[in-house]
Amino acid sequence: MTVRLGLAGRCALVTGGTSNIASACVSRLCAEGVAVAFTGSNSPRGESIASETGGSFLECDHSDRASTDRAVGKAIERCGGRLDILVTNAGMQFEGSVEDTPEAVFRELLEVNLTSLFRVGRACFESMRAHGGGSMIHVGSEAGIRAAHETAAYSVMTAGAIAVAELFAAEGAPYRIRSNAVCPRAGTDAAALVAWLASDESASVSGATLRVDGGAGAAMLVDTRT
Amino acid sequence: MGRLDGIRALVTGGTSGIGASVAQRFRCEGAAVVCTGRDEARGRELAARAGVDFVRADVRDSGAVSSSVTAAVARLGGLDVLVANAGVIHEAQLSETTDEAWDAVLETNLTGYYLYAVACLPHLRAAGGGSITMISSDAGVWGETAIGAYSVSKRAVNMLVAALAVEAGPHGIRVNAVCPGDTAPGMATYVGGRSEGPDPASWTLPPLARVGTGADVASAATFFASADGAFCNGSILLVDGGMRASLRASSVAREVKQR
Numbered sequence: 001m002t003v004r005l006g007l008a009g010r011c012a013l014v015t016g017g018t019s020n021i022a023s024a025c026v027s028r029l030c031a032e033g034v035a036v037a038f039t040g041s042n043s044p045r046g047e048s049i050a051s052e053t054g055g056s057f058l059e060c061d062h063s064d065r066a067s068t069d070r071a072v073g074k075a076i077e078r079c080g081g082r083l084d085i086l087v088t089n090a091g092m093q094f095e096g097s098v099e100d101t102p103e104a105v106f107r108e109l110l111e112v113n114l115t116s117l118f119r120v121g122r123a124c125f126e127s128m129r130a131h132g133g134g135s136m137i138h139v140g141s142e143a144g145i146r147a148a149h150e151t152a153a154y155s156v157m158t159a160g161a162i163a164v165a166e167l168f169a170a171e172g173a174p175y176r177i178r179s180n181a182v183c184p185r186a187g188t189d190a191a192a193l194v195a196w197l198a199s200d201e202s203a204s205v206s207g208a209t210l211r212v213d214g215g216a217g218a219a220m221l222v223d224t225r226t
Numbered sequence: 227m228g229r230l231d232g233i234r235a236l237v238t239g240g241t242s243g244i245g246a247s248v249a250q251r252f253r254c255e256g257a258a259v260v261c262t263g264r265d266e267a268r269g270r271e272l273a274a275r276a277g278v279d280f281v282r283a284d285v286r287d288s289g290a291v292s293s294s295v296t297a298a299v300a301r302l303g304g305l306d307v308l309v310a311n312a313g314v315i316h317e318a319q320l321s322e323t324t325d326e327a328w329d330a331v332l333e334t335n336l337t338g339y340y341l342y343a344v345a346c347l348p349h350l351r352a353a354g355g356g357s358i359t360m361i362s363s364d365a366g367v368w369g370e371t372a373i374g375a376y377s378v379s380k381r382a383v384n385m386l387v388a389a390l391a392v393e394a395g396p397h398g399i400r401v402n403a404v405c406p407g408d409t410a411p412g413m414a415t416y417v418g419g420r421s422e423g424p425d426p427a428s429w430t431l432p433p434l435a436r437v438g439t440g441a442d443v444a445s446a447a448t449f450f451a452s453a454d455g456a457f458c459n460g461s462i463l464l465v466d467g468g469m470r471a472s473l474r475a476s477s478v479a480r481e482v483k484q485r
Contacts, residue, residue: 065325097389097393098340098343098344098386098389098390098393099343099344099347099393101340103288103341103344106337106340107337110332110336110337114332114378114382115328115329115332118320118323118328118375118378119325121320122320122321122323125320125321126321129321144385146388147385147388147389147392147460148389149388149389149392149393152386152389152390152393153340155385155388155389156336156340156382156385156386156389157382158385159381159382159384159385160336160378160379160381160382160385162381163366163369163377163378163381163382164320164378166369167319167320167369167371167374167377167378168320168321170369170371171319171320171321171371171374172321
């Protein structure tokens with residue numbers, strides 16, 4: 001049985017909500033009784049997640065600032081200006097070393113994975129500050145803690161995203177705004193941790209960067225058998 | 227005999243602050259140096275005074291980045307060392323940072339470093355190896371709310387250094403970061419685009435109880451560029467007098483001063 005975290009009646013925005021990790025967060029938050037709006041660029045998938053979970057889908061292209069602003073504005077408006085929870089997960093991947101990352105791709109990753117996070121966070125920070133607080137959770141990746149040189153630009157932007165999460169935590173503390181980063185390894189489920197971080201159960205946890213990888217990133221594993 | 231005899235180096239943002247200190251120290255150690263900068267007059271003045279070469283370039287213009295690297299390589303007859311240093315700072319918490327300020331900081335401090343690294347790598351390989359040193363910041367190791375976007379850009383730069391160290395290492399190219407604390411003359415004295423920023427006498431001091439100098443940073447950059455740093459790759463070196471070593475490191479410096 002799922003533990004209830006006392007989130008019923010709260011409002012959440014989940015960006016990049018059509019990815020596997022984020023749609024699991026949408027589903028979990030909806031099951032907790034949270035009114036969830038989520039963004040994504042894949043409309044058919046967004047509509048299907050919406051009908052499965054009860055969340056509301058907002059079509060959005062996070063490489064387009066006007067589109068992002070419209071979606072965030074709608075999400076905040078839907079909850080009467082009082083957003084309690086922000087889960088950010090919007091981002092794109094690119095496989096390649098630094099040198100193999102074309103300038104246009106580097107700039108796009110900067111915009112979608114880092115600048116968009118800053119801008120969405122800034123807008124939600126304002127709403128949370130005006131209404132007595134809230135919880136921001138950035139779903140990043142282990143590549144933001146240690147370099148994943150095969151996806152170099154992604155790793156660079158993810159490191160920046162963790163810094164954004166930490167800075168919002170430090171700035172938000174006087175306003176009861178919490179901010180944390182969650183770093184799953186591909187294939188792991190982060191939804192339970194995201195829901196816990198959204199809830200008052202984690203009231204003193206802010207500015208933390210939490211790996212969700214079963215210990216894989218805790219130390220280097222040197223295999224001496226081969 | 228200098229520690230950098232025969233080294234051909236490009237220093238971006240080399241006409242002021244830390245960049246100028248690095249350029250002058252490299253020159254004293256026997257390196258041939260080309261500096262880039264936005265200010266033609268300052269560049270010419272430094273060139274005449276310190277014996278370095280100057281190429282005008284703004285890192286926010288990707289065309290200017292590649293043409294300045296081409297010009298530097300032509301003047302130096304090749305390239306062994308890149309010191310990526312050109313940067314800007316903006317004083318604001320993240321929640322108060324405008325799009326314009328964010329874009330300016332990330333474009334210069336992060337995209338600019340990426341562009342220079344990518345433009346220089348083929349030349350460093352052609353030279354049979356070399357090094358890239360990125361001037362980052364202690365704010366990239368542990369963020370500072372008063373300079374939010376700057377802190378984010380430097381954290382990303384430190385990760386850029388790590389990724390580059392892995393991909394360039396097999397070619398004999400070492401990539402490292404120097405993370406200075408408040409330095410005078412340096413970024414903190416150029417806040418808001420003013421040439422004379424806050425008086426260093428009013429700064430919060432690190433445990434070593436003094437302000438960092440351009441020479442302190444130049445010393446670390448010289449180490450990385452020289453044979454002394456031959457096995458340093460992906461290293462993130464704090465040069466901050468101990469400021470980031472503890473939550474309350476600055477209180478120690480106050481006690482030292484009061485004694």
